[in-house]
Amino acid sequence: MIPVRGARGTQDSGRDEYDGLAGQLAALQLADSAFPSGRYTLSHGLEALAQSGWLDGPDLWTKLLDVLEGYLRFGVATSDGVALACAHRATGRGPDVSSIVEADRRLHAAKLSREAREASTRTGRALLRTAESAFPNPHLAEYADRVLAGRTPGNHAVVLGVLTASLSVPRLFAVASELHALAAGWVSAATRLALIDHRAAQALLHEVHPAIARASRDVAERSVTEIGGCTPHLDVMSMQHEEAELRLFAS
Numbered sequence: 001m002i003p004v005r006g007a008r009g010t011q012d013s014g015r016d017e018y019d020g021l022a023g024q025l026a027a028l029q030l031a032d033s034a035f036p037s038g039r040y041t042l043s044h045g046l047e048a049l050a051q052s053g054w055l056d057g058p059d060l061w062t063k064l065l066d067v068l069e070g071y072l073r074f075g076v077a078t079s080d081g082v083a084l085a086c087a088h089r090a091t092g093r094g095p096d097v098s099s100i101v102e103a104d105r106r107l108h109a110a111k112l113s114r115e116a117r118e119a120s121t122r123t124g125r126a127l128l129r130t131a132e133s134a135f136p137n138p139h140l141a142e143y144a145d146r147v148l149a150g151r152t153p154g155n156h157a158v159v160l161g162v163l164t165a166s167l168s169v170p171r172l173f174a175v176a177s178e179l180h181a182l183a184a185g186w187v188s189a190a191t192r193l194a195l196i197d198h199r200a201a202q203a204l205l206h207e208v209h210p211a212i213a214r215a216s217r218d219v220a221e222r223s224v225t226e227i228g229g230c231t232p233h234l235d236v237m238s239m240q241h242e243e244a245e246l247r248l249f250a251s
Contacts, residue, residue, distance in 0.1 A: 077215035080157035087161025
């Protein structure tokens with residue numbers, strides 16, 4: 001049966017499609033490197049890794065790809081990705097601020113290096129300040145009050161989880177867009193460190209898209225007790241970066 005233009009069912013389908021597109025556009029805006037959260041200042045341990053000499057040699061491309069995929073799968077997805085999903089789910093329930101705070105605190109504890117914790121809360125608070133003026137929403141208010149009062153850390157992924165839920169971004173897409181944003185920032189850092197050029201950076205980013213998709217599906221339904229991660233090499237690099245005399249990046 002061919003739908004009649006203007007029929008109620010057709011209009012509802014169009015509205016659902018529009019609402020879904022609007023949410024995805026909001027996620028793209030939040031993941032844009034031009035968004036004023038300060039994430040462009042982060043290399044996520046890559047700068048220290050390059051300084052250590054571990055990336056030296058003819059197989060640089062393979063090393064970069066292996067490090068980025070491992071970081072996404074075993075570090076970012078299982079920590080920030082799960083925390084974002086938990087905050088998103090808790091916001092959709094009301095919001096349940098106590099559950100959001102629980103995810104926030106557990107994520108903070110899972111970040112082993114001081115640089116990683118400080119970077120996460122610094123960019124999270126910047127995101128929160130911008131969101132309060134650009135995307136005014138009552139779902140943010142109580143959680144934002146707790147962050148500003150110092151009662152919860154305000155990690156970037158958790159703020160983003162609350163915000164994307166309030167903007168009707170589907171949870172899986174919100175997680176995937178966050179992993180993609182981090183990967184894009186990582187390859188941008190590799191470019192600024194003169195490890196690769198812009199074309200190689202785009203090829204590298206495209207190469208990790210399947211890993212991002214798999215990791216997003218794996219973590220989008222996980223619970224707060226599953227927030228964690230295991231990237232010891234990059235954790236050590238981040239700790240060494242704190243003491244480096246010359247630094248281009250804040251982490």
